[in-house]
Amino acid sequence: MNGKLYISNTMNGKLYISNTIRSSEGQKRAFFIAFLGAMAISLSIIEHMVPKPFPWMRIGLANAITLYAFTLLKPREVMLVVLSRVIATSILIGSFLSITFILSFSGALASFMMMYLFYTYLRKFFSIVGISVIGALTSNTVQLIMVNILFINTRLSYYFLPFILLFALLGGILSGWFSRFLVENI
Amino acid sequence: MLKLKRNILKTGDYILILTVLCLIAFLFSRFYFSKSGARQVNITGNSFQGSFPGDENRVIDVEGPLGVTRVIIEDGEVWVEESPCREKICIKMGKIKRAGEQIVCVPNRVIVEIEGEREAVDGITR
CATH class of the missing domain: 1.20.5 (Single alpha-helices involved in coiled-coils or other helix-helix interfaces)
Incomplete structure (x- = not known):
């Protein structure tokens, strides 16, 4: 029980954790879900701490973890990573079940769906950076639509759309680069 | 690495x-x-009612109880140029161009209004 865990992503894409105790495939996957979830939680909390003029001006580094998770886990397990990240982050920050939580939850779910579709069916045409951009765009647009449906209900807030898309594009490229770095080096 | x-x-x-x-x-x-200028400008006076397209430049004199209020429509913007009233609030309202905006002169009974649903909000708080 006192052994270290060595994680590696072998050439054929299978998970490989060597341990002094014997562990089943299911245990390895569970470990990976928890590990990636923890990485995503810490990254999104760090991002929340950075002061920014608008709440939607974020890089979305946690999104990079989701993308990295796609290369290691089944889609269902990636969804677990995403859900645990959103819920745990909101509990730690103190916005659980508040407006912020509803927005980030819907945005994260929608971007997960889009990234899942693009990753499984259109991987020939899009690299991980493109899929990250898709996720960021979806997340921000869905959040704006949710704000409109639930709270403000005027066409006026669509005036934010070009700004939001611009920052989603930049953030998506950045976090895509980061996840590419993760995929190729870890 | x-x-x-x-x-x-x-x-x-x-x-x-x-x-x-x-x-x-x-x-x-x-x-x-x-x-995005004014599309249709409605002007209501004491004994006057008119609707004008916002993209045509024109000068409209509206007869009121005190005298003549001169309304100008130019390049999609609408403003009151001259008014016989005491406070001149209608002149100080400046130029309007968005749907739903109004200029009102109470002493001379003149209402200038741009047609349409009001789009602008006064303020947003978070």
């Missing part, structure tokens, strides 16, 4: 980024650089 492969971006990525940039440029031009 800590190396990146070259040429990781695929054609779809470039197309996606270009499309999004075009979309952003289009939205910017649509929302921020388009001339």
